[in-house]
Amino acid sequence: MTRKALVLGAGMVGVSCALALQKRGITVTLIDRKPPGRETSYGNAGVLAASSIAPLNNPSLYAKIAGYLGNRHPALNLSWRRAFSRPGWLLRFLWEARPSQGAARIAALQALTASTVERHRALMTEAGVSHRLRETGTLKLWRTEAGHEAARAEHDFLKSHGIESQILDRQGISGIEPSLNPIFPAGLLIPCVGSVDSPGAVTEAYAALFAERGGRIEQAAITGLARNGKGWRASTASGSFDADIAVVALGPWSGDLLKPLGIDPKLDVERGYHRHLKPDAGTGLSRPIYDVDGAYYMAPMEQGFRVTSGVDLSFRDAPDQHRQIDGATAAAREAFPLGEVVGETWRGARPTLPDSLPMIGEAPRNPGLWLAFGNQHIGFSTGPITGEMIAAMVCGEKPPIDPTPFRPGRYIR
Known part of the structure; x- marks a missing residue:
């Protein structure tokens, strides 16, 4: 009998x-309150971050506090007010930044991000959207x-971890991005990183591919999740859906459904904004840039330049x-000749766990309930390998990388 799965998010x-999961012959229903790719996956810088191997809470954080x-x-x-509402989470986040944790988390992130460009390509x-990929x-x-x-x-x-980069001076920066104002004396070009011109459209195209292959997409607010015999039932504003397994991939809303x-899962949220x-x-611009002192990305997008x-x-x-x-907008105008703002300012949320690693695996004491969230700033990059890991474990196959660092049991008892 064909197995059935619910993917929530x-x-x-x-x-x-x-x-x-679909590729492995499982019948899948994908459920979300909004169309595919219209929440967190819409608002990022579109970077396929093959070099994002250092966790945000690394030892350098202590000097910046x-x-x-x-x-x-x-x-x-x-x-x-928010920080004091969950002091234990914040203290755990800071505790995870200690040097003794660094090497293991860097290795886990590198395994997770190394194939990002290849998998998206x-x-x-x-999905027929290769024209959206830049490998610059x-x-x-x-x-x-x-x-x-x-x-x-x-x-x-980066070199110590096998990732090549090129140090640039002011002249070198102007040589590859002549439209930038010459306000940056130093730069670092990281060639292995890819990018796209519309992360929301790419996610939508992947969802369309899923539907073309027989997948079911339901747009409905998910109001609950519960065991149903040996399987799981998701309740929504449009009715209930039953399956053998459920995958919770609701990003920053995952904790609400699991509570x-x-x-x-010790999940928290970072908010972020963008403007075009x-x-x-x-x-x-030929590629996204990151202004370290301005703390913003500026990326060429279909809608304009996203800051x-x-x-x-x-x-x-x-x-x-x-x-x-x-x-960030003011700083970007210093760096580049920008005109008027296009559209409204967007705000979204990123799901974050205390160790800056996602949760990928089966929930302890809940057979058939799979968790795939907490990808923080690199969810767009690492979505494809996360999906392959979940599907492989569901089907008893060897995952493409070691899932141990991402196991839900590190926070869920």
Whole structure:
């Protein structure tokens, strides 16, 4: 008898899980309150981050804390009310940054991200959207002379892990991105990183591929999840759906669905913003850039140039705080000749676990309930391999990488 699966969440991770399960002959229903790719997977910088191997909470975080506390740094906006609402989570996040944890987490992230471009390239070919892929790398930029030392340190770190990069001076930066204003004395080009011109459209195309192959997509708010005999039942505003297994891939909303089951995955949320701006006529960028001192990405997109903000640690559903995106917009205008803002400012949320690693695997004491969330800033990049890992474990196959660092049991008892 054909097995059935529910995949709850139609972002990049959920759609990738649905495709991977479908490929193995499982009948899959994909459910989300919004169309595929319209939440977190819509709003990122579109970077396929093959070089994102250092966790956000690494030992260097300790030296930066004092500079973040006054909410003057563009990289962070901190709601103290939110921080004090979950002090245990914040302390665990800081504790995980200790040096003794670094090597193992770097190895786990490198295993997770190494095949990112290759996997997306294959899926884009199957989905007919190869034209959206750029394989021109990313460019990291510093505004002060101290950036030379920082670029060298990052170059050496990446090289020690087999990732090539190229240190650039002001002239070298202008040579590959002539439209940038010459305000950056130091840069680092990372050629292995890919990018896309519309992450939402790419996710939507993968979902369309899933539907073309016989998959079912239901747009409905998920109101509950419960055991149903040996399987699982998802309740929605449009009715109930039953299957042998359920995959929770709801990103920052995953904890809400799991709480009534007595499951606390120690999940929290980082908010982020973006704006689109028109470039001046005759200008352009060949790749996304990251302004380290401005704490923003600027990426050429279908809608214009997307400028993203730093992390906003406010409550997930709190009103918008535009200090960071306003600052990022101003800093981006210093770096590049930008025109008017196009459309509205977008806000989204990223799912984060204390060790900066996602949760990928079967929930303890809940057979048939699979968890795939917590991919933080790299969910768009790592969705395809996350899906392959889940599908392989569901079917008793060997996963493409060791799933041990991502096991749900590290936080769920």
